[in-house]
Amino acid sequence: MCQCEANDLEKIDAIVGRIGADATRAIPVLQEIQKEFHYIPLKAIERIAATTEMTESQLYGVATFYSQFRLSPVGEKIIRVCHGTACHVGGAEGLTEALEARLGIKNGETTADMKYTLESVACLGCCSLAPVVMAGDKTYGKLDRKKVARIIDDLEGGGESR
């Protein structure tokens, strides 16, 4: 989103119109904003604060509290390495390392071409398939260092991997 073009403001207003403008709607509003823009532009918070009873402090406080929200743009595909207990015991750290090496970025970073963002998540709830990685909306289980790097190869080549 460039510096809030008119149609972006329209989108924001439409989201508020759909979800609601009272203070209790802050989280779902921000969730919809993030769905629309893939992150939460500060300009969106300003717009919402200016047009509803939510305040900038409330929205910014909420946006920085919950780990789902991000205030800067992310890559097209988010690679989430699960660091739940079972995945940790099963070697999740090694998967993060392998992905860092494969993508040439550190955990939490986005590749220069804005294709991938590498993240950790607390638990994806697929513990019996540990260790697990979610790439986009797809979950891969029973991974190791070699297999995890292949996920990226497959995404690059358009192929699939299990």
Place this chain on the structure above:
Amino acid sequence: MERITFALDGKKLTVAKGTTILEAARAEGIFIPTFCHNEKLKPFASCFVCVVEIAGRAGLVPSCSTMAAEGMTVVTDSERIRKARRTCVELLLSDHEGDCLGPCMTTCPAGIDIPGFVKHLAEGNDRAALELIKRNMPLPAVLGRICTRPCEGECRRKLVEEPIAICQLHRFAADRVSASGVEYIPRKAPSSGKRVAVVGAGPAGLSAAYYLHLLGHRCTVFDMHEKAGGMTRYGIPSYRLPREVIEREVAVIKELGAEFRFNTRLGVDITLDRLCADFDAVFLGLGAQLAKPMSIRGEETEGVLSGIGFLGASSRDESLKIGRRVMVVGGGNTAVDAARTALRLGAGEVSILYRRTRAEMPAWEEEIHAAEKEGVRLDILAAPVAIDQGPDGFLHVTCIEMELGEPDASGRRRPIPKPGSEHLRVVDNVIAAIGQDVDASDCSGLRLTKWQTIDADLHRGTTNIDKIFAGGDCVSGADIAVTAVAAGRRAAVSIDQYLRGEKVTGEPVLYNHTMGRITEVDSRVAEGFDKVPRAAMPEREVEERIRGFAEVETGFSEAAVRQEAARCMECGCRDVNECRLRSYATEFHADQFHYRGLKRVYERDDSHAEVVYDAHKCIQCGNCVRLSEEILGTSAVGFTGRGISARVRPAMGRPLAEVDGKGIDQLVENCPVGALIRKDDRVAALEPEFKRPEPPHPE
């Protein structure tokens, strides 16, 4: 209104239903600390320093938000509670960055409010500056010339360019007030009718006498010399410290009522027993007056002098004769002073023999430099091993070359003689200036240490005899003057407590938070300061000065002082006397480093015209956030992030200047620490008036 009855610290109380334990306790005058509680706001329960015990509950509960209930039994003070409160404070301290007091002030042994007096000088208030200095240290004209200025070593300005010329600034304040013709004579407490004998008119004794008079007692000061000043007179040459400067400051002490008895030696003219019988208390500030022997063959040969003996003699007689070639042995200030004095007395060749290298010399670098400029030769990595009276009538000194080995206990590398490097040097005089020892042989009944110093408590000055107090070099061993001045002041406080029949606890020690030594400090503290060079002290030309004993350093001009003082970064917290974190840290004897972890990043927002927000000082009590939400309705500040990274920030993480500033003064007022502070608040740690210190009590 419904009322309930419960037990608070063993007392049955009936209060309105809905009353919190904290409210009930306060109404009873019971102290419970709190950071996050604020009467104007809803209970929040975040700081947890207000915890109390409730019978039947395993955990401690926050009293600020736990309501008293029927039949409840509450205890507000116990070992466990104090421990929890102390832990709470120590955890907060471990995540709090800042200095309570400027590092100069905490490094100064006398604890002078340096940022405070420097600010006065910058503003042209020389008398106010002097009053503040004298609150802690009564000899600024003297120390302003000779102090080794440990404060300047820790000056944060070093992170920009060079330290503030603190020492020379306080000399200026003292000189200016004297020059005005009206000396500053502080107010005294009403007379107590008690009399104190002070033995020694050196820095420790003078300081003790000064403060004892301020506290309402009368002193008689005994000294074996003919004049006051101790080492400052008999150990420091007058080209560094003109004698009239000493007299000026002694005169103030006389003015306060002190009586001086010179040429009176302990153990000869008076005894300790007699003093104890005649006075209500005794302070011993005997100094370290005994020259340390070199312990080499021929040390007693004629022409071999001690540094302290030589300086004393030349101090009494500035036309003293000395040989043409003088070898001074030692690396301290006494050695350098002796060498420069020898030059002034007509010696043609003066060398300083030192067994380590120049870098290890304990003497003050500026003094060494001045000595070299005047023609003194440094002869390093060498030591004398024997002295003989040569057939030519001169002293034949056998010297040996040294090299540096492993560091010793003092951390300096140990000098090791090089075998076979012995060689002969021929001189007229040898001056041995390798240190001084304490002579406390005339203090029968007093317990001494294995170094023969007086065994006294360094903070309180108490000895094994209730009535006798001691401080300065005779307790610590030879040290710098300002340390002795501080010891004299602290002993005065203890003596005052003793004379009033109170428990002798000494000067209260307040908690002090620090960002660390100059080498550890976040360099961001120096951001935003333009480079301004340090004022240079004007000096007499070398040719002129070595011809006599005129003062070498001639003092700053007023213009230089104002500019120099304005360089001060005003370190230290503006909230230092109101800060609850500091007050509780003092109360619970908290240690900043008990829970050591990753430090908070220094983050100052001074965008606002009137208010500074130091996020690194914030303790997350949330008072400002709740105040702005619940009362002001501005939502100017809010919580952001979570966990250890949670921070209070202006809305959207903007600079403070860019959020709704309505009622910002209320936010500042309700900040329990110095995170939100008004810019026009002065950095003022101390009141200028020296009073009997009240025991610290929070709130």
Place this chain on the structure above:
Amino acid sequence: MSEMRKTIVVGMSSCNIAAGAEKVYGIIREKMADGLDVNLSITGCLGLCFCEPQVRVIDEDGSEHLYVDVTPERITGIIDEHLKGGRPIAAWASDLNQGAMVKLLGKQRRIVLANCGRINPERIDDYLAQGGYQALERVLRENRPAAVIDEVLASGLRGRGGGGFSTGLKWRFAYNNKADKKFVICNADEGDPGAFMDRTVLESDPHAVLEGMAIGAFATGADEAYIYCRAEYPLAVKRLDLAIAQARERGLLGKSILGTPFSFDIHVKEGAGAFVCGEETALMASIEGRRGMPRIRPPFPAEAGLLGKPTTINNVETWANIPWIIRHGAADFAAQGTEKSKGSKVFALAGKIKRGGLVEVPMGITLDEIIHDIGGGTGSKRQVKAVQMGGPSGGCVPRQLFDTRIDYDEVVKTGAIMGSGGMVVMDETTCMVDVARYFLNFTQLESCGKCTFCRIGTTRMLEILTRICHGRGKPEDIPMLEDLADQIKHTSLCGLGQTAPNPVLTTLRYFRDEYEEHIHEKRCRAGKCRDLCSFEITDRCVGCTLCARNCPVNCIAGASKELHVIDQNRCIRCGVCRDVCPFDAVAVR
């Protein structure tokens, strides 16, 4: 449904899908497009996650065949041989009446999981066919809310989210508080890493939760409800939305339910990623659109909860028990379990376990029965070292205490807690100091940052643990950890802080020698802490080359059938060689 056709049911829970179920489903769809004549349906998770994806084939005569580990190749085979050819492939099917399966299922008692993996969670009729919504219908018909509460109280049901508070009492408090408006909330913010009971129930049997909530709302006098569900569970949210829509359509939610005056509706609120929102006051703050910062209780939610109104909060599993209790009666429920812990409990078995997945066991069963009989042990040559129960709030129970019975109070005695049901099994390759560090890292990241002891105390504990794991531990670190742990436990506002030290306290209690080895000998026996271990190949090596081929930094040299050697300078101590070695030839030094 045609009686003359076979039915094929594909397990389509998150775990099945992650294991490849979508692809299997796609292949069946393709074959159907090509003329394969079967009924295709989906179901949730059966709990046998260790052998997913699973496909169930029901023959025309009603006989069932459960295929496990169904790969794309296998599904093609199953279609050709079984569906088309009528010849079931026994080798790929799991015989529920044989060996391990008997052990696995025989010790279970399925109340909450009864429908999971059996019915289609996206079709309300499937739920109705199993007696669904009959309990709601009965309580509405009888119209005696107090009697419903008595029934729940009599069942002895205790909160399954971990706290173990009596559900009936909680309802009674809310019932007794008169108010113009009341709420019920389903806490589906299953945040414990290593726990997936709630996800499975929501994905596999969402109506059971909705029905339980409707009954609870009726009993306590509420008319509106929220399900607060983790954002990481998109499939659960999708199926909940679907189930709510279907229930509204059938008049089971909304105005005048089943023609009675009782009106009730449910909203799904997606969480946004904050573990602390599992704490009820933080959860409510989150629903109200604020930062999830807990507040002090009292007032309890039953008195002043969501938007200040009386609110009843239970977790997914607790709500899912309610319809069963009403249908079968409190006595039947209370007949199972121990004196103070009634009914069954669902556990998520994961970690170093052979048969990981979801199990539901009667209260009173031992840990050993769950881990060895049901779970099958580690499935490797290594021994089980401990089981972590209760996630970040819980603790590590060592093998020697595996005779502990599943009972709220018995488990607490070990230093762990029953928790929501996560059980992560650990073997000799798990470093207990690292486990403690892992959990502290989790809690300090998830601390809301409000209270001093939790915010800073857990951080300082983590720093100490990290230091120990990196070989920079000092002897005074252990007493420092114990002191901080004790104080954080007793001086924190909410459950997160109060329980955060538990993983440290239990590992210190049972595995103190490992801490001491780390500190004094600079050694990690598990081979996990990289600064404190190295790997060596012993003479048990037969030269199979497996380690060399799997080494991520290619630092293992050795020809086929020759002893291999690790280049210690290049080795990153990841332990992959040890994990892959079939001959146990890689030793930790």
